Amino acid sequence: MTFVPPGGAPITVSAPTGANLLRVAMAYGVSGLVAECGGDAVCGTCHVFVSGIEPQQLGATSEAEDELLDDAAEPRRANSRLACQLAVPAAPGPLVVTVAAEQWRTLR
Numbered sequence: 001m002t003f004v005p006p007g008g009a010p011i012t013v014s015a016p017t018g019a020n021l022l023r024v025a026m027a028y029g030v031s032g033l034v035a036e037c038g039g040d041a042v043c044g045t046c047h048v049f050v051s052g053i054e055p056q057q058l059g060a061t062s063e064a065e066d067e068l069l070d071d072a073a074e075p076r077r078a079n080s081r082l083a084c085q086l087a088v089p090a091a092p093g094p095l096v097v098t099v100a101a102e103q104w105r106t107l108r
């Protein structure tokens with residue numbers, strides 16, 4: 001799977017199935033993720049766009065995640081998710097996780 005930081009080069013990583021996507025990104029030094037709340041799904045500053053995988057492979061969006069994405073600094077897209085709420089799927093092969101360039105406006 002690959003992370004794409006804002007304005008940066010793609011970073012291809014490997015991580016075990018079930019690993020938290022935010023933690024994986026942090027471990028590999030992926031820039032652009034603020035993650036102000038540390039992964040508790042209350043800040044919305046780990047906004048990413050996922051592609052290259054069927055959405056159901058990443059599980060459903062919770063109500064809390066859904067609300068935070070509605071208020072994200074960078075406008076929500078159909079493939080928006082919060083990295084802290086995602087786990088590495090069993091077959092992540094072509095998964096691409098692009099970090100939203102704007103993360104801060106949700107902090108009010």
Ligand code: FES
Pocket residue numbers: 034035036037038039040041042043044045046068082083084085
């Ligand atoms: Fe705060 Fe993901 S780190 S919502």
